[in-house]
Amino acid sequence: MTPAKIPIVSVRVGARKRPLDSAKVAELAASIAELGLLQPIGVRPDGTLVYGYHRLEACKQLGWTEIPAVVVDGDDLRAELAEISENLIRNELTLLERAEHLAQLKAVYEQLYPNARGVGRPTKNGATVAPFSEWAAGQTGLAQRTVQHYVQLAESIAPAVRDAIRRTPIASDGAELKSLASLEPQQQRAVAELIASREAGSVREATRELARREFLQCESAGELPTHVQIRHGDFREVLSDLRGQVDAIITDPPYPAEYVPLFGDLARIAAELLKPSGVLIAYSGQAHLIEGLTALASHLRYWWTLALRHQHAGYVVHGGRRVINRWKPLLLFTRKDGCAPAEFADLVEGTGREKELHIWQQSAGELGYLLETFTRAGDLVIDPFVGSGTTAVACLQLGRRFIGCDIDAGAVAIARRRVQDAIKGGDHA
Numbered sequence: 001m002t003p004a005k006i007p008i009v010s011v012r013v014g015a016r017k018r019p020l021d022s023a024k025v026a027e028l029a030a031s032i033a034e035l036g037l038l039q040p041i042g043v044r045p046d047g048t049l050v051y052g053y054h055r056l057e058a059c060k061q062l063g064w065t066e067i068p069a070v071v072v073d074g075d076d077l078r079a080e081l082a083e084i085s086e087n088l089i090r091n092e093l094t095l096l097e098r099a100e101h102l103a104q105l106k107a108v109y110e111q112l113y114p115n116a117r118g119v120g121r122p123t124k125n126g127a128t129v130a131p132f133s134e135w136a137a138g139q140t141g142l143a144q145r146t147v148q149h150y151v152q153l154a155e156s157i158a159p160a161v162r163d164a165i166r167r168t169p170i171a172s173d174g175a176e177l178k179s180l181a182s183l184e185p186q187q188q189r190a191v192a193e194l195i196a197s198r199e200a201g202s203v204r205e206a207t208r209e210l211a212r213r214e215f216l217q218c219e220s221a222g223e224l225p226t227h228v229q230i231r232h233g234d235f236r237e238v239l240s241d242l243r244g245q246v247d248a249i250i251t252d253p254p255y256p257a258e259y260v261p262l263f264g265d266l267a268r269i270a271a272e273l274l275k276p277s278g279v280l281i282a283y284s285g286q287a288h289l290i291e292g293l294t295a296l297a298s299h300l301r302y303w304w305t306l307a308l309r310h311q312h313a314g315y316v317v318h319g320g321r322r323v324i325n326r327w328k329p330l331l332l333f334t335r336k337d338g339c340a341p342a343e344f345a346d347l348v349e350g351t352g353r354e355k356e357l358h359i360w361q362q363s364a365g366e367l368g369y370l371l372e373t374f375t376r377a378g379d380l381v382i383d384p385f386v387g388s389g390t391t392a393v394a395c396l397q398l399g400r401r402f403i404g405c406d407i408d409a410g411a412v413a414i415a416r417r418r419v420q421d422a423i424k425g426g427d428h429a
Contacts, residue, residue, distance in 0.1 A: 095172045230416050392415055
C-alpha cells in the first residue's frame with residue numbers, strides 16, 4: 001500500500017490497545033524533527049486511526065497539518081488485527097506489553113479463523129488455517145513456544161494487576177512476571193501494590209513482606225504445639241535461655257563470604273547451649289569452607305565432614321571457574337569436652353533441591369537421616385537459621401522437640417505456617 005498525505009484533523013482516535021506515553025511522544029517528536037517520519041500511520045477509510053497513535057501525537061506536537069498514512073481495508077476484526085500486529089514490531093514494547101498484544105492478537109485471530117482453535121485441519125475445509133502460535137511465529141519471528149509462553153503469561157495475570165505493574169521494572173523481567181503469574185489472583189493484587197508503591201523490588205520481596213505483615217498481625221500464643229517453638233529474633237539474643245539443654249543444633253547458615261563471621265558466633269552460642277553429648281551439624285558451601293571450619297573450631301571440637309550428595313548436579317562459579325557441584329559439606333562438631341556418636345555413615349543421600357519457600361531452604365529428606373542418627377525421640381533440636389522451617393517439620397514428625405529462630409519475620413511466618421500445615425497433615429518432610 002502506497003502512503004498518501006491526509007489532514008491530521010481528519011484522523012479520529014478511538015480506544016487504543018496501548019496507553020499514550022508522553023515521554024515516548026516527546027522522543028518520537030525529536031526523532032521526526034531530525035529524520036522525518038519513517039513509518040506512516042494506518043487509518044480506516046473513514047479516517048479512524050488503526051495504528052501509529054504515538055507518531056500521530058508527535059507530529060501534532062511538531063505543528064504538522066498533514067501526515068503520511070495508508071488505508072487499512074477490511075472489517076473491524078481485520079483492522080484490529082492490523083493494529084496489534086503493527087504494535088508488535090515496535091522495539092519499545094515491554095515484555096508485559098508484548099505478552100498482552102499476543103494474547104489480544106490470539107483472540108482476534110481465532111474470531112477470524114475459528115478453525116484455528118482446533119487441533120489439525122477440518123476435513124471439509126478447503127483452506128488450511130494455521131494454529132495461532134504457528135501463524136504468529138511467522139509474523140513476529142518468535143518461536144512457537146515463546147508465543148505460547150507470552151500468551152499464557154498475559155492470561156495468567158489479572159488485568160488490574162497488569163495495569164498496576166505496567167510502569168515498573170518487572171514489566172520487562174520475564175522471571176518476575178512468571179513468578180507473579182504463579183500466584184493466586186488475590187495475592188497477585190497484593191504483590192502488585194507493593195511493587196507499584198516501591199515497597200518491594202521483586203515478587204520474592206513482596207511475598208516475604210506480606211508474610212512478615214501477617215506474622216506481625218497474628219497472635220503468637222496457642223498457634224503451635226508446646227514442643228515446637230519458632231522465635232523471631234537474632235539467635236545470639238533469643239536462645240540464651242537454653243544454656244546446657246540442647247541435644248543437637250542442625251542448621252544452614254548463609255554461605256557468602258560476608259556471613260563467615262556468623263560461624264564464629266554460632267560456635268560460641270553452641271558451646272554454651274549444647275549438652276556434653278550434644279552435636280552441631282552445620283551445612284556449608286565449599287568456597288569458604290576453610291574459614292567456616294576455622295571459625296567453628298574456635299569454640300568447638302571438630303569431628304568429621306559428612307558429604308551430602310545432591311540428587312541433581314548444579315554448578316557454582318568460583319575464582320572465575322565453573323565447578324560442577326555434586327555434594328555439600330555437613331560439618332560435625334561437639335563441645336570441646338564432647339564426643340560424637342559411636343557409629344555413623346558420612347555419606348548422606350539428598351532428595352533434591354527445595355527453594356520454593358526460602359532462598360536457603362534445604363531438602364527435608366536428608367534431615368530424617370540426620371535426626372535419627374544423631375538424636376533420639378524427645379531430644380531438643382534447635383535451628384538458629386530456621387528459614388522456611390524444614391527442620392521444624394522433620395522434628396515434629398519424628399518426635400523431637402524443636403526451637404528455632406530467624407531474624408527475618410517473613411521466614412518465621414512461613415515456618416510457623418508449615419508447622420501448622422504439618423499438624424493438619426498437609427506438609428510432609
